[in-house]
Amino acid sequence: MGRMARNVLGGELETCSLDPLTGYRRDGxxxxxxxxxxxxxxxxxxxxxxxxxxxxxxxxxSTPRPEWGFAGLRAGDRWCLCAPRWQEALxxxxxxxxxxxxxxxxxxxxxxxxxxxxxAVDPPAxxx
Numbered sequence: 001m002g003r004m005a006r007n008v009l010g011g012e013l014e015t016c017s018l019d020p021l022t023g024y025r026r027d028g029x030x031x032x033x034x035x036x037x038x039x040x041x042x043x044x045x046x047x048x049x050x051x052x053x054x055x056x057x058x059x060x061x062s063t064p065r066p067e068w069g070f071a072g073l074r075a076g077d078r079w080c081l082c083a084p085r086w087q088e089a090l091x092x093x094x095x096x097x098x099x100x101x102x103x104x105x106x107x108x109x110x111x112x113x114x115x116x117x118x119x120a121v122d123p124p125a126x127x128x
Contacts, residue, residue, distance in 0.1 A: 007105060020073065024040040041104035044097065044099075051074075061073045061079065078102070083107045098119045099122055100124065101122055
């Protein structure tokens with residue numbers, strides 16, 4: 001086993017969601033790997049507004065797809081979102097909330113760190 005994945009806060013990457021089961025590897029974590037061309041590194045909390053936005057953009061996350069074992073997402077579900085899609089949603093004013101402790105450190109290569117923190121459900125403690 002390699003080095004432990006890190007989150008955007010510098011700590012160990014925490015689990016995003018086991019129900020629904022998320023992640024590029026479907027292990028609950030927003031880790032990334034070779035082959036993950038979408039960069040599924042943002043642990044996002046779904047909102048109706050974001051689900052409508054991503055559907056408009058051609059990625060329907062709310063419709064169940066039983067043939068893929070996918071029940072469809074609802075507001076409040078946590079999901080490993082592609083970093084470029086989160087950034088698109090941010091620029092459109094429709095970015096979902098983020099769980100920083102479960103968002104992979106590489107996310108900052110695609111997304112603005114200050115914007116991630118501004119959308120965090122678990123904002124870092126202010127520095128003394």
